[in-house]
Amino acid sequence: MVAGGLSLDAPVSEIMSEELIVRKSDASFSDLYLCMIKNRLHHLVLTKDGTSQSPVTGIISDHDVLLSMGNSPAILIHALLNTMDLDEMKSIRLRAEQMLRYYLENEVAMDFVASVMTEINDVIISQARIIALTKYRREYPEMEGIKFCFLSLGSEGREEQLLRTDQDNAIIYEDVPQELQDKAAEFFLKIGVEMVEVLIHCGISPCPGNIMASNSKWVQPISTWKDYFSEWILRPTEEALLNSTIFFDYRAIGGTNFLADQLTDHIYEEVRKKxxxxxxxxxxxxxxxxxxxxxxxxxxxxxxxxxxxxxxxxxxxxxxxxxxxxxxxxxxxxxxxxxxxxxxxxxxxxxxxxxxxxxxxxxxxxxxxxxxxxxxxxxxxxxxxxxxxxxxxxxxxxxxxxxxxxxxxxxxxxxxxxxxxxx
Missing domain, CATH: 1.20.120 (Four Helix Bundle (Hemerythrin (Met), subunit A))
Structure with missing residues (x-):
């Protein structure tokens, strides 16, 4: 009425839709959902016997459909942030794939889709970090205050992991005094193993090449990480180039991001010189x-x-x-x-x-x-x-x-x- 500039006294017949598509209130969810998709409906009227001549029992919207499935991004993320139960986290990630299917089939913009799925994956990783720290923090009191961050690599590092394909990740932590080096290596490897196990439980497969934070080679202080990249850039062997295609796309998730920023500055300086x-x-x-x-x-x-x-x-x-x-x-x-x-x-x-x-x-x-x-x-x-x-x-x-x-x-x-x- 507002858009058409109509009088408040105008009859409803001037603005209402006619020959409504309706469905029976006890119809299955899949039938209702399919009806809405096929007919491009934002709202579907439910009646007692499924005809337009019987009493209306309710109306559902496409937004209601997503909410009823628990597949609103905000709801999924809220649910993840409020659980440490691995089975529940896995279930929520499965529901995220139902949402993904809906987005893809309805041709939602890919940058939005990728951003939503990345945010969900990042929350899972952040929860995995809390689970790992809770498990091992008391066992290693000397590690309190030592800065570290989890690095997602490959497709997740590029914010492109829509499906639960295999994981690539690592841990970077600050340099510690010599007397703490062995303890730090032991502690952060345990953190990495635990986080990787959480991701595996959520359905994200382990990396076939073992490029994960459960591998001690990829759980290192920042000085070692700088040495890795300097070596790859100085001597670009076939293995170094393979590593470059994976590790150059790292993204810090949780923890102290300035460590990743320091590493980035080092890499670009090395590339500039070589x-x-x-x-x-x-x-x-x-x-x-x-x-x-x-x-x-x-x-x-x-x-x-x-x-x-x-x-x-x-x-x-x-x-x-x-x-x-x-x-x-x-x-x-x-x-x-x-x-x-x-x-x-x-x-x-x-x-x-x-x-x-x-x-x-x-x-x-x-x-x-x-x-x-x-x-x-x-x-x-x-x-x-x-x-x-x-x-x-x-x-x-x-x-x-x-x-x-x-x-x-x-x-x-x-x-x-x-x-x-x-x-």
Missing amino acids: HFFLNFLAKNAYLKPAPLGFFRGFMVERSGEHRDQFDIKARAMMPLADLARLLVLSHGVVGINNTFKRFEKLAELEPVNQELFIQAGKAYEILMRMRALEGLHHENSGRFIDPESLGKLHKQLLKNTFTPLLELQELVKVRFQLDYFSK
């Missing part, structure tokens, strides 16, 4: 497996468990993530880990390549959505996709994401003189 390291990173990014074959067909696995399936992570997502990381590093940009946000920043920094970077960011969002939907459908990581299961439109959509990838690889080839570098 700029040639970027050429090795560029070569590594350029030589990633091609997504398409000579005849423009998908490059699928030729043997093993995933034979005839397309590896969307190795052949599409990781090459784009590697290229974004490389180019952001070359500009000395600090504090942006997320891949499509990196491309947004690059578009701002390089107006001449603005359109390419914008398209690359959009391509990465499409790939994230496709992988997450695939994973939810098959209840796995979504990494391997059967091209034959895709419709013509989705096949073309996937292939379209390869165009900015290939163009970026050519840009990097020229910019970092890879023809000369490989000789």
Whole structure:
């Protein structure tokens, strides 16, 4: 009435909807939810016998649907913050995936989806930290006041872990006097083991390469972490470059963030002094497996468990993530880990390549959505996709994401003189 400027005396018939879609009040939840999705309804009227001629018994809204499932982000986060029970935490994370499915199927913006899921994952990690400290603090009173922080690496470090794929993490703590070094190493490793166990209990798989805070190699004081990165940058072996693709995307969660900031400052100073390291990173990014074959067909696995399936992570997502990381590093940009946000920043920094970077960011969002939907459908990581299961439109959509990838690889080839570098 306000929008139409109608009189308060106007009859209801002038503004009401007619031929309402209604359902019976005792209908199953799935039927009601499906009805609302199919008919794009924000509100659904419930009647006694399911016809528009019987008495109204209630109205549900799409917001009510999410709340009834407990799948509002605020509700899920509130529930996590108020429990230390591992089974309950696992259940809440499962409900978060129901919310994720709803967001993806209704094409909610990926930056919002990724932010929500990241926040939920971060709260779980923060609770895991409290659980671990509560368990071991009294046993190690000399560690009281020693600063540390938990580092999420890889996709979680980039704020891109939508599904409960395997974890990559580490712990960094401040340097301690020599007489406390053994105690500190013992204490923080126990903290790391406990936190990793909590994450595993919540359904987040352990890292196959054991890059986790339960591995003593990745639970170290800041001086050792600085030595690690200096060595990787000075001597970029194949293993060092592999570590770089994982560890350069770290993000501090809980604890003392200034330790991570100190490490970041050290890394960028080392890269600035040894700029040639970027050429090795560029070569590594350029030589990633091609997504398409000579005849423009998908490059699928030729043997093993995933034979005839397309590896969307190795052949599409990781090459784009590697290229974004490389180019952001070359500009000395600090504090942006997320891949499509990196491309947004690059578009701002390089107006001449603005359109390419914008398209690359959009391509990465499409790939994230496709992988997450695939994973939810098959209840796995979504990494391997059967091209034959895709419709013509989705096949073309996937292939379209390869165009900015290939163009970026050519840009990097020229910019970092890879023809000369490989000789």
